[in-house]
Amino acid sequence: MNDLTHFEVPLRQTPFHARTAVLNKLNRWGPWAGYMTALCFGDEAMEHTAIRNGASVYDLCPMVKYRVTGAEAAAFLDRLTIRNAGKLPVGSVHYTVWCDDEGRVLDDGTLFRHGVGDYLICCQERHLPWLLASSAGYDVAVREVTEEVAALSLQGPCSASVLDAAGFDVWGLKPFRMVRFAFQGGKVTVSRTGFTGDLGYELWMEPAQALPFWDHLFASGAPWGIRPIGTDALNLARIEAGFIITNMDFIPADQALREDRARSPFELGLDWMIDWDKGHFTGRRALLAEKEAGSDWALVGLDVPGNISAEGSILYHGKKREAGFVTAAAWSPSVKRSVALAQVEAKYRKGDDLWVEIYALRELQYVKLMLPVTVVERPFFNPARKRATPPGRF
Amino acid sequence: MPSFSAIVIGGGTNGLACAGRLAAKGCRVVVLEAGAVAGGGAAVREFAPGYFAPALAHTTRGVDARVMAGMALERHGLGFHPALATCVLNAEPLSVMRGKTTGADAAAYAALIAKLSEFARVLAPFRGLTPPRLTSSGNEWGKLARLGLGIRALGKADFREFLRMILINVADVAEDELTDDRLKGLLAFDATLGAWLGPRSPNSLILLLNQLACGPDILVPKGGMAALAAAMVRAAEAAGVVVRCNAAVARVLVTEDRACGVELESGEVLAADKVISAISPRTTFQKLVGPRHLDAGFFSRVQHIRSRGGAAKLHLALTAAPDVPDLQARMVIAPSVRVVEEAFNPVKYGEVPKAPVMEFVVPSAFEGDLASEGHHVLSAIVQFAPHAPKAGLEAARAEMLENTLAVLEAHVPGLRGLVAHAELLMPQDIEARFGMVGGNWHHGELAVEQMLFLRPLREAAQYGTPLPGLYLAGAGSHPGGGINGSAGWNAAGMVLHE
Structure with a gap:
């Protein structure tokens, strides 16, 4: 080549x-x-x-990586992302998202702080034009380092x-x-x-x-x-952990062609990360307005009866009215339940009278199931060992 | 710390109109002008010892009638000389006044100007309107519907013709309707005056319609352009506005996500409930506000507001009257559509045209005190000048001056012998002197894609901006520039409405 x-x-x-x-x-x-x-x-x-x-x-x-360096790296990231990057201690990592002007999520990722003015962004999609545009007026250098x-x-x-x-x-x-x-x-x-x-x-x-x-x-x-x-096993584990993936559980705002597809941090259950007091960040005014007015969508975890994955299924309220859709689902070997991540219209976020229509493939023949689902907390699987320090010796 | 209900940044015609309207409604307003005198593009400049010329604009199509009446500008001394005829300089000069002219095309030209004026008449009310939003809410639907009906009321044939022509290029119109190159050249020149468009560029006719919508006549204020600004200053001050000169703003102050005042370059801080910028939107957002208070997408789009200036300003100090048919006319040198187009071609590549096209007036023929007895000043707008000259500014300016003087000499024999002093302002010079980004008179190119609800950007097209408490009121906003105060007046209406 x-x-x-x-x-x-x-x-x-x-x-x-x-x-x-x-x-x-x-x-x-x-x-x-x-x-x-x-x-x-x-x-x-x-x-x-x-x-x-x-x-x-x-x-x-293959994870996309950007290195952000410079005296104003923290200020740049504080304007870029919804979380407080300046407060992230050196040697630490946090999960974060960044939005467009309308407060719609462009991507999520992890932010590593290697030095006072030295960060690494790891994310799913490529964003160099957006990052460079966002860097205008800041003493900062942004470089893609995926291959390095x-x-x-x-x-x-x-x-x-x-x-x-x-x-x-x-x-x-x-x-x-x-x-x-x-x-x-x-x-x-x-x-x-x-x-x-x-x-x-x-x-x-x-x-x-x-x-x-x-x-x-x-x-x-x-x-x-x-x-x-491989990715298949990892995907199963992340569903059990209740993690979302860009372009699987939501469409990045800059890739969405349909106006109603882009989602805000509120609609993805990520609003807990927003630091309203750190000063202005991209999308802040739109998000503040959404906070006042309410959101259209909600991301929820679902407990699904039976052992058939609800992947790709549509959710109904009262078995009749479309209320949302499943973005990821699996039968979880860890919790021995069928679980799902779903986007539902905000008014159905409590899950009352919510049903899922599953097409179950049984020996080359689809069988239609209409099952009642329950909204449950994420993560579905949440072992204490993931937090324990020191971790257990096995 | 002095506190006002509104700070207006920029003491040009729009800033003054905005301040005047706000003060008349009881607001405590201060206008902050960076220069030594207010007036912006309407000012006077001693470019050579004893010779004074209009610093930038040398004519107007009239101040917005709402500003004239609302600020009682006539009472404050603003008057105009009789409307200027246009004299197309040629082997056989042609005099044009509105649609009236002579020669083989006289009837066709009258019919064309009548048609365009009719279109301009139905479009004119849009100039006084806050641009509509492309959303279902927040629009003055009643008013919009009336204006829409006004266009429809042109009648079936004219409405169809209106739709055909609204986005057409001026060259096609000239070729379709006229045969006389002098008139075709004039039409092409007028449509592209102050624009970064050639006559064959798409949508160039709408700029001519916009000019006609400002007013049918070309006017010079009594006392010169500076007198227009002076009258506006007097009127504003009479309404209670404080006009401060030599007060360049360094930045807009923001607290609690709201513009709350400004800091001057001197370090002085002024507080206000509202900050209204009548200077370039790009300068406003990029320099005075900065990225920290703006969303990244918006800030990035601000950088891409197109603002290329293609006009140079020439001032000549003359030891005697130039040999022109009518000293009190506007002279136009634009021999044909092709010549205008060919004057535009080089600037796309950062080069200077061999044969620029231009209009000029002799301000000293109106005001004797602009030059000593018997002497004159000539003020010309020369197109097109490269906004980013490949050869560098100095070399480009020298070449532009030489080419311009050569064209002038060819049309006004003996002129070069009268020149005691010459000053040519390239777009960069205009930017440096008047803060017009790229040297564009309208603080952002006036072009269809930067008009109405897209002027200067969707998020700031209704005079409010994404930063609460900050407003735009300059030529960079709808309906653009032209020494008429419309944008400032509209903006004040929006500020008062909120």
Whole structure:
């Protein structure tokens, strides 16, 4: 492949591809942000089991990353995002979202503060034009560094033990904190973050370290049955954790073609992050107006009877009137329930007389089910071990 | 700290009109003018020892009738000389007054101007209107419906013709309706005057309709353009407005997400319930407010408000009267549509046209005190000048001056021999002197896509802005510039309405 023939290989390979390709027994790949990413290495149930009962490794490299540096990095991020980035301590991480002028969510992501004026944004979609436009008037540099950082997500109750065996003492590391370790002449940053709602860590390094690190990690983790996982198993875990994904649970405002598709932080249940007192931020006036007037939509967690996934289903009020739709659903092996994330019209957010119409495929024949659903708190699966410091030794 | 109910930034005609209207309704208003005298584009300038010329605008199509009456400008000394005829300089000069002219095309020209004036008549009321919003609420539907009916009342044939022509380019109209190159050139020149459009650019006719909607005649105030500003200052002060000159605003102060005053470059702070900016919207948002109080999308769109100026201003000090058919006429040198278009082509590439087109007046023929006895000043608007010259400002200015003087000499033989001093203001000079971004007279190009509810931007088109307490009142807002005070008057209406 060269500059003229790149189209023949439309998807890039991550720095870990030499290892993941060998392990991907099903050769199941999917596209993610321009990279090929493993959907499943061999057995989704076993991969999910590794997340919840052992140690799992997910290749995070395609995650879009922007480095924000400069004297006014904090001020820039405070205007960009709804949360207070200035208050985020150095060495910490927080989940955040950013909105357009109308207060509609453009994306969510995690914000890492590496220094006083040095942040890293990790997110699902690409936003460089918006970030650069937002940087006008600020002493700040914004650069996409997706290809310059290789990352793995090590998740599962045994993940701290695996890291310990690998020589990284993370026993004192609290959730949403990070620490740096020396590794083979370079540095590896370990943050206690993840997308599974379980104990877990994300491991950040230079691409050149990727393969030696992978080998070291898998050798160290072998006693705990460390296992690479694909997107399918991760998706199941994140549904159990009640996490949302851009372009799966909501459409980013800048990609929405239909005027009523974009959603505000209120409508995604993320308004708890808004810092009204930090000064102006993009979308603030629109969000303040929405706070006064009320929102049109709400994102809810649902408990669905039976064991058929409600994926893609429509919700009804009184079995008749369309009230919303399911954005993600699964039968959860961890809580042994069928759960769903759904967008409902705000007036139905309490879930009274709410029904889901599921088309259940039974031996090539669809059967229509109309089942009563209950609105329940997220996360559906919320183990104490994800917060415990030090984490349990297994 | 002095406190006012409203601070108006910018003492041009719009700022003064806005302040005057607010003060008449009992507001305590201060106008802050960065320059030594108020007036903005309507001011006088001693460009050479003993020679005075209109600093920027040298004619007007008349002050908005609402401003004239509302501020009692006649009582405060504003009067106009008889309307100027236009003299198209050519081997055979042609005199034009409104639709009246001579030659083979006289009847066709009269019919065309009558038709365009009729369109302008039904469009004129829109100039006095707060632009509608593209939403279902917040519009004066009754008024809008009446104006819409007014257009429909043109009758079936004229209404169809109106729709055909409203967005057409002026060159097509000239080619369709006229045969005389002198008139075609005049039409093309007038439509593109002060615009960053050539006669063949789409939508160029609407600018001519807009000018006709301002008034049918080209006027010079008695006492010169500065007298117009002076009368407005007197009228505003009589209404209670405090006009402060040499008071450049450094920034708009914001507390609790609301504009609450301004800080001057001197460091002085003034507080007010409302801050009204009659200067460029781009300068207002980018420099005075800044990104910290504005949404990123809006701030970014502000940067992209198109504001390229294509007009240069020439001042000549003459030792004797120039050899023109009528010293008190407006002279136009625009030999044909093609010449106007070809004068526009080079500026797209940052170059200076070989044969610029222009209009000029001889202000000293109206006011004897602008030059010493027997001497004269010539004030010309020369198009098109590159707003971003490739060769650099100095070289471009020198080339523009030389080309302009060559064209002038060809049409006014002997003129170069009379020139004691020449000053040419390029768009950048106009920007530096008058704060007009890009050197554009209208503080943002007047073009269909930046008109009405899109002027200067959707979020700020009704004079209010996304920042509560901050309003726009300058030429950058509907209905644009032209030394008539309409935008300022409209803005004051909106401020009072709230």
